[in-house]
Amino acid sequence: MDLQLKGKTALVTGGSAGIGLAIVELLAKEGVTVFVPGRSQKKLDEAFAKSEFPVHKIVADPGTAEGADAVIAQVPEIDILVNNLGIYEAKSFAEITDADWLKIFEVNVLSGVRLSRHYFPQMLKRNSGRVIFISSESAVMTPAEMIHYGMTKSSQLAISRGLAELTKGTAVTVNTVLPGPTRSEGIVGFLQQIASTPNPTAEQAEKEFFEKHRSNSLLQRLIEADEIASLVAYLASPLSSATNGAALRAEGGLLRSIV
16 A cells, blocks of 8 residues: 655654654655654664664754754654654652653653644644654553553643644644554563562563453553554555544553443
């Protein structure tokens, strides 16, 4: 299928690992000129050392106001914005400090707000563009072990839907993707951290996680990043013009509601 993306430009935050990296590589494969900000030139170089397609790397941290400004200064206009940057941690609610709440909100929520505040009005003016937020099933089913993370994912749903309301009658769309637990650089360590047995193997930790913490999952395994990227590429495409203001689930059947 031709996604009609050739010649488009995209900015993907959090694009040097995990879901973000898979999105970058698929968009680039489809002929999109992709810009990827990151805090470290070394990490960016390592992430794309074996990439088959060119990627434009920007050393800037969109998780801060200064970093977002730096990104915008270097890439003033784009067709597609993928707000994927995010951090998470397992922490007891009583131990989550004000600083923890503020940090995770700034990185997970304000990074997308700041970039959208610049690019979204341009898209409306051109009557063309895509804004995609990468949220999580945690936006709907808040995990007890990281309530502050769930709060940020719910916030992304609200922001995305609110922006979509502003697109009425235009060819601009704003959507959110809700992945479930996805295999990435840090997920194995996280699952081992919350496992009940000491020093579990990666396989043991994954099995226990789905048995004890995500028993609702129909997939009963970690999702592969490519499985999320394919949905994002479709949403970025002109073919998805009738999908707007939506929260699209790719969470392995964790959520039992039909809509």
